[in-house]
Amino acid sequence: EVQLVESGGGLVQPGGSLRLSCAASGFSFSSYWMSWVRQAPGKGLEWVANIKQDGSEKYYVDSVKGRFTISRDNAKNSLYLQMNSLRAEDTAVYYCAREIIVVVEDYWGQGTLVTVSS
Amino acid sequence: EIVLTQSPATLSLSPGERATLSCRASQSVSTYLAWYQQKAGQAPRLLIYDASNRATGIPARFSGSGSGTDFTLTISSLEPEDFAVYYCQQRGNWPPSTFGQGTRLEIK
Numbered sequence: 001e002v003q004l005v006e007s008g009g010g011l012v013q014p015g016g017s018l019r020l021s022c023a024a025s026g027f028s029f030s031s032y033w034m035s036w037v038r039q040a041p042g043k044g045l046e047w048v049a050n051i052k053q054d055g056s057e058k059y060y061v062d063s064v065k066g067r068f069t070i071s072r073d074n075a076k077n078s079l080y081l082q083m084n085s086l087r088a089e090d091t092a093v094y095y096c097a098r099e100i101i102v103v104v105e106d107y108w109g110q111g112t113l114v115t116v117s118s
Numbered sequence: 119e120i121v122l123t124q125s126p127a128t129l130s131l132s133p134g135e136r137a138t139l140s141c142r143a144s145q146s147v148s149t150y151l152a153w154y155q156q157k158a159g160q161a162p163r164l165l166i167y168d169a170s171n172r173a174t175g176i177p178a179r180f181s182g183s184g185s186g187t188d189f190t191l192t193i194s195s196l197e198p199e200d201f202a203v204y205y206c207q208q209r210g211n212w213p214p215s216t217f218g219q220g221t222r223l224e225i226k
C-alpha cells in the first residue's frame with residue numbers, strides 16, 4: 001500500500017524557517033517524481049515544487065523561488081521541503097504527493113499544517 | 119502562467135442526476151489536464167489525467183473530455199459520496215503547474 005506521511009509543520013514567526021519531511025513507503029520511491037502542493041485555509045490548491053527521481057531537476061512556483069528548497073533522500077525514501085524567510089501567505093496545509101507522470105499527483109499524504117504568525 | 123477558470127463555482131444537484139463541470143484555460147494546454155476530487159478534511163484524489171484517462175480505481179461514472187482550452191468533467195449519475203469539491207490542474211505549460219479555483223458540488 002502506498003503511504004506518504006508528512007511531518008514538521010507547526011507555528012513559526014514571519015521570517016523564520018521550517019523543514020518539512022515526507023516519509024514514503026509501499027512503492028519504489030526512487031522511480032518517481034515527487035512534489036509538494038499546498039492549500040491555504042479555506043482556499044484552493046497551489047502547486048509548490050517538484051523534483052525528479054535522482055534530484056537532478058527541481059522546479060518551483062515563482063512565489064517560493066529563492067526561499068524554499070525541495071530535496072530527497074532515496075536511501076531513506078524521504079522527501080523534504082526547506083522553507084526559509086517564511087511569510088504569512090505561506091500559511092497552509094502542505095501535501096507531499098507522488099507523480100504518476102510529471103505533474104500528475106496520484107497519491108497524496110494527509111498534509112501538515114504550517115502557520116506563519118507572530 | 120496559465121490560468122484555469124472553473125464553472126460553475128457551486129453546482130447543486132440531487133443523487134442520480136448528471137453533473138457537468140467545466141474548466142477553461144487561458145491558453146492551450148493540449149490534453150494535459152487533470153481532475154481531482156477533494157472531500158472536507160481529506161487530501162485530493164486523482165480522478166482523470168490527460169483530459170480523459172481515468173486513474174486507477176476510479177468508477178466509470180466519471181469521465182473527462184476536451185482539448186486545447188475547454189475541458190469537461192462529467193459524472194453520469196451522482197452517488198452520495200460524489201458531493202465534494204473538484205479541481206482541474208494543467209501540466210501543458212509548466213512550471214508552474216496550476217489549479218483551477220474549484221467547483222463545489224453540493225446536494226440539492
